[in-house]
Amino acid sequence: MRIPGSRTFNKYTLKTRAFLFDVLGMERVLEERHRLDLAEAMGFDGQWDDHRDFQMGFLRRNGLNAQTRFLEIGSGPLTLAIPLMQELDPGHYTGIDVRESVTNLAYLEISREGVASRNPRLIVSDDFGKTALGDETFDMIWSFSVLFHLTDELVADWFSNVKKRLAPEGRYWANFNPCLLYTSDAADEYQRGEVSGGGGG
Secondary structure, three states: OOOOOHHHHHHHHHHHHHHHHHHOOHHHHHHHHHHHHHHHHHOOOOOHHHHHHHHHHHHHHOOOOOOOOEEEEOOOOOOOHHHHHHHOOOOOEEEEEOOHHHHHHHHHHHHHHOOHHHOOEEEEOOOOOOOOOOOOOEEEEEEOOOHHHOOHHHHHHHHHHHHHHEEEEEEEEEOOOOOOOOOOHHHHHHHOOOOOOOOOO
């Protein structure tokens, strides 16, 4: 049974909430909270825009184009991926991350930024996509601020997988700490700049 006047009361309640939302600047507060969540998931507070601009600039200078088949290992909250998706043909971006919670945040970001039509693929994987991707290869593979977190054993698996993922003439970039010594053969090839596409083990 509907209480007389309840519909009118509910309408004014919603209007009051909307008024308070505007007056108190809650939209700005929520947006800032969202950006803080993204920065926390990325791991570098206060550097979101700088990291995005640097990565996009680097890739553009190194041959990124709409047809590039792109794999990001350690895609996180899509610091790079949102503007990247807008430049790539639909279906050409694949992102892998080990953290399901951050990947869920990434899906929210895809919705907020209106890039779902770019048909990005996000994969939660604890083996760098080895199982999920099968024999698929990519023109560019990218990982930013990820290698620091891996043990030598994981680094060996990482580079072996990356080498198999590169298409002929494909390229891989990652940043790493030159003060650390990665001891696997595949990592040593990367540090000498010798990782190249075309499969292999």
